[in-house]
Amino acid sequence: MERGEPREGGREVSEVGADRQEKGTMMENTSVRLLVILSEDSSVRMELRNGIPDSLEEFIDEVKNACGLGGFIRLQYKDTDFGNTFVNLTSTTVIKDLTVLKVLQLDPDSTVVLYALDPPVSSIPLVGLDSDDSSVSAHTDDTILLSSTSSDSLRTQQWPRHFPIPRFSYGTECQLQRGNAEYMRSKTRLTPSSKMLSDILEKVAESIYAYTPYPEDSDVSDVAEALTKKHPCLKEPGSFNESYGWKCRMKMKMANYRTQLRAHGTSPEVTVNSLKSKSQGDSYPAKNIKRPRRAEANHFPPLPSGETT
Structure with missing residues (x-):
């Protein structure tokens, strides 16, 4: 076959390619x-x-x-x-x-x-x-x-720049929605009932505990301001930032919330500060409180599920 015959050369190349493809298929199908x-x-x-x-x-x-x-x-x-x-x-x-x-x-x-x-x-x-x-x-x-660990008290996040206010119960959300609308029309402040107040403080305390059980004074102020900013009908005219009353309520609620957790024994970070965990001479609340340092997201983590000391 001469080199100058393109048809024959093309046929030869295609035949070689077909042979290679057939061999490759045979190799792929080899057991x-x-x-x-x-x-x-x-x-x-x-x-x-x-x-x-x-x-x-x-x-x-x-x-x-x-x-x-x-x-x-x-x-x-x-x-x-x-x-x-x-x-x-x-x-x-x-x-x-x-x-x-x-x-x-x-x-x-x-x-x-x-x-x-x-x-x-x-x-x-x-x-x-x-x-x-x-x-x-x-x-x-x-x-x-x-x-994975089954512990729900393990924290992985630092205190947020803008605290997210949680969603409350359906009844509380409906009252807040109507109160906000009324506040936008006539600046009328909503006076929450005891049930509504308890629901708001309980949900906010759970959200705060997700970051730290011992929030600083400035942290609680940020939460109170975030609450009145999201729900203007809860503002308190005449107080500092119109939210000082909510700040005081949240600080008291966090103290009560830590007491509940300490009684249940579900939070080692709170239980370690109980009076029973202290020596006889140091048995008063403000002695050697173990709080997280700066940038500590999980100061006293519990043991993983199924493990002991």
Whole structure:
């Protein structure tokens, strides 16, 4: 065949490309033999006749079906480049014929989150868990395993620049809405009932405790001003910033709220300041109060659920 014949040359190139494509298809469809280690004394040999799936989720489903496994699992493969050490499987591209895999059973009752030590390359979901329950960010073979704690008193945020006033009960919100509208028309101030006042102070105290059980005087002033700013009908003309009365009520409410928590024993940060926790000679309230320092979000965190000292 002469070089000057483009049709023949083009036909030759297309034939070579077809041969390569056919060979590539044959290689993809070649069966792969794997050894899956379930425990120290149990292992299963499996064979993938259609090749290795591109998706990690599909590959894990194949392993679970072949080995009769259920629940949540993690796969590790034996890396021959690092002395036959088992490392976490994050991609199916490393799986070859005669690869040795190891199955790790995960606890379904705990939320599992994986954080990569190096900058993440991709994000994949953990098979068997919903996206709302867990997430996997990865991924290198070195990961940190974190389990969630059931403690609701763990704080992770500092005092906000603008304190968010919570939403009160339906009846209180309706009265405040009508009171605000009336205040905009005639500047008439709303006089809250005892039930309404109790509801407002209770919800505000819970919101303050979410940040700190021992708010500073300036912090309580910010909360009182935020309350009267959101609900102008609660302003108190003649007082400082028209909210000084609310500041005094909130300080008293926080003291009562800490007393309730101390009685229930649900807040170690408050219980440690009780008179029972002090020595005989220091048994009065203002002695050695343990309060968070500046920039401490969780001064005295409780032990994780299920753990003791």
